[in-house]
Amino acid sequence: MVGVSVLGAVRPAGQAAGSDGARLAVGEWAYFEGRIVPFRDATVSIATHALNYGTSIFEGIRAYRQDDGGLALLFALEHYRRLLRNGRLLRASVPETAERLVDITVELLRRNGTSEDQYVRPLLYKSASSIRLQLSGLDDRISIFSFPLGDYVPTDGLRVTISAWQRVDDNAVPARGKISGSYVNACLAVEDAKSAGYGEAILLTSDGHVAEVSSANLFVVHDGVLATPPVSDDVLPGITRNAVLGLARDLGYPVSERRIDRTELYTADEVLITGTGVQIAAVASIDDRPVGQPGGPVTSRLQEAYFAAVRGRHPGYQGWLTRV
Numbered sequence: 001m002v003g004v005s006v007l008g009a010v011r012p013a014g015q016a017a018g019s020d021g022a023r024l025a026v027g028e029w030a031y032f033e034g035r036i037v038p039f040r041d042a043t044v045s046i047a048t049h050a051l052n053y054g055t056s057i058f059e060g061i062r063a064y065r066q067d068d069g070g071l072a073l074l075f076a077l078e079h080y081r082r083l084l085r086n087g088r089l090l091r092a093s094v095p096e097t098a099e100r101l102v103d104i105t106v107e108l109l110r111r112n113g114t115s116e117d118q119y120v121r122p123l124l125y126k127s128a129s130s131i132r133l134q135l136s137g138l139d140d141r142i143s144i145f146s147f148p149l150g151d152y153v154p155t156d157g158l159r160v161t162i163s164a165w166q167r168v169d170d171n172a173v174p175a176r177g178k179i180s181g182s183y184v185n186a187c188l189a190v191e192d193a194k195s196a197g198y199g200e201a202i203l204l205t206s207d208g209h210v211a212e213v214s215s216a217n218l219f220v221v222h223d224g225v226l227a228t229p230p231v232s233d234d235v236l237p238g239i240t241r242n243a244v245l246g247l248a249r250d251l252g253y254p255v256s257e258r259r260i261d262r263t264e265l266y267t268a269d270e271v272l273i274t275g276t277g278v279q280i281a282a283v284a285s286i287d288d289r290p291v292g293q294p295g296g297p298v299t300s301r302l303q304e305a306y307f308a309a310v311r312g313r314h315p316g317y318q319g320w321l322t323r324v
Contacts, residue, residue: 024147025147025148026039026145026146026147027039027108027109027111027112027114027118027145027146027147028111028112029108029111029112030042030108030143030144030145031104031105031108031142031143031144031145032141032143033127033141033142033143034141036104036107036108036111039145042143042145044127045129047129047130047131048125048126048127048128048129049125049126049127049128049129049130049131049132049138050125050126050127050180052131053126053133053181054179054180054181054182054184055090055125055126055135055138055179055180055181056090056123056124056125056126056179056180056181057083057086057087057089057090057092057123057124057125057177057178057179057180058083058121058122058123058124058178058180059079059080059082059083059120059121059122059178060079060119060120060121060276060277061073061074061075061076061079061105061119061120061121061122061276062074062117062118062119062120062149062276062277062310063109063117063118063119063120063146063324064117064310064311064312064321065115065116065117065311066311066312066321066323067311067312067313068312070312070323070324071109071114071118071323071324072310072312072321072322072323072324073102073105073106073109073120073321073322073324074276074310074320074321075239075240075243075320076102076105076322077098077099077102077322078239079122079239079276080098080099080101080102080122081098082178082239083098083101083122083124083178084097084098084124086124086176086177086178086179087124087140089174089177089179090126090135090177090179091135091136092124092126092135092140093140094124094140094141094142096142101122101142101144102322104144105120105122105144105146106322106324108120108144108145108146109146109324110324112146114148116148116150117148117149117150118146118147118148118149119146119147119148119149119276119277120144120145120146121144121145121146121147122142122143122144123142123143123144123180124140124141124142125140125141125142125143125180126138126139126140127139127140127141149277151279152277152278152279153199153200153277153278153281154199154281155278155279155280155281155282155303156281156282156295157282157283157284157294157295158199158200158273158281158282158283158284159197159198159199159284159285159288160193160198160199160200160201160202160213160283160285160286161193161196161198161200161201161202161286161287162201162202162203162204162262162265162286162287163189163192163193163201163202163203163204163214164192165185165188165189165192165201165203166203166204166205166206167185167203167204167205167206167211167212167234168182168185168234169205169206169234170234173185175211175234175235175236176231176235176236176237178236185203186203186214186215187214189201189203189214190214190215193214200213200214200215200216200273201213201214202218202265202286204262205233205234208261208262209229209233209259209260209261209262210229210233210259210260210261210262210264210265211229211233211234211235212229212234212235212236213273213275213278215275215277215278216238216273216274216275216277216278216281217229217235217236217238217240217241217273217274217275218260218271218272218273218274219244219271219272219273219274220260220264220265220268220270220271221268221269221270221271221272221296221298221299222264222267222268222269223269224253224254224298225253225254225255225256226245226248226253226254226255226256226298227255227256227257227258227260228241228245228255228256228257228260229257229258229259229260230257230258230259231257233259238274238275238276239276240274240275240276240279240280241274241275243274243306243320244274244280244302244306245257247302247305247306247309248298248302250305250316251301251302251305253298265286266286266287266289267292268291268292269291269292269293269296269298270282270283270291270292270293270294270295270296270298270299271283271286271291271294272298272299272302279303279306279307280299280302280303280306282294282295282296282299282303
């Protein structure tokens with residue numbers, strides 16, 4: 001769930017526009033419609049259905065430099081399984097399996113060779129040149145590219161606001177689907193937030209309960225108990241969200257998936273957000289009300305455990321990683 005910004009020097013053979021209009025240092029190679037090709041050759045027609053109507057599903061996968069110098073993908077198989085599962089929402093079908101897509105991504109990262117942490121963007125999209133409002137009977141393809149990515153947002157304390165935009169409703173456009181077109185909802189919310197000087201936006205459901213941040217899941221801590229909204233409240237079932245729930249249990253914290261009222265955000269001991277892009281980030285204030293303990297003991301312990309796991313320092317979580 002990540003918008004792209006400039007991170008590092010530009011590679012002449014692989015350039016793309018970042019979210020701020022500058023140039024993004026993408027890898028030289030991309031996977032495009034069945035083959036690994038030079039990034040500059042991975043192009044689509046302006047008549048492509050996905051471009052016209054947002055009929056695509058995306059994922060974001062991080063690859064972390066390990067303490068031994070190697071590179072490892074985080075939750076790669078889980079991301080690709082979700083991509084293909086969500087594709088059913090758009091009646092999309094491709095020949096690649098999740099396991100095959102992991103192998104392709106490993107090969108892609110090897111070819112793009114880098115010493116930096118990476119972000120991988122897979123896209124399952126309606127590739128037909130068509131302007132008909134339909135889902136069936138259209139060709140589906142997958143593309144994958146990568147680029148260096150460090151911290152997407154500061155992890156030590158974000159200033160956030162509650163957005164006037166409501167979270168997209170599952171009965172309108174499935175919130176759990178990572179459907180590209182639905183992310184206009186997130187763009188509207190975060191654009192307003194950043195224009196007002198905030199770092200992120202929290203979106204509410206149509207009945208006023210907390211859903212999630214524009215590009216991340218949200219947790220609150222009250223008296224040592226970690227709580228997060230249920231997926232039935234228009235929440236993306238985040239892979240990092242699930243990892244944090246497991247980490248919290250392993251660390252001995254009680255966890256709860258329940259509805260969260262807006263005012264709970266203002267009275268929480270700690271608030272944190274989670275996602276592939278944001279990782280685990282502490283919230284410092286909400287609507288200019290300071291959080292009780294920004295980056296407090298629960299958030300700090302979860303961050304410490306998470307970053308140890310993704311860097312390969314924790315033997316109990318080696319199953320999260322796929323070595324490149």
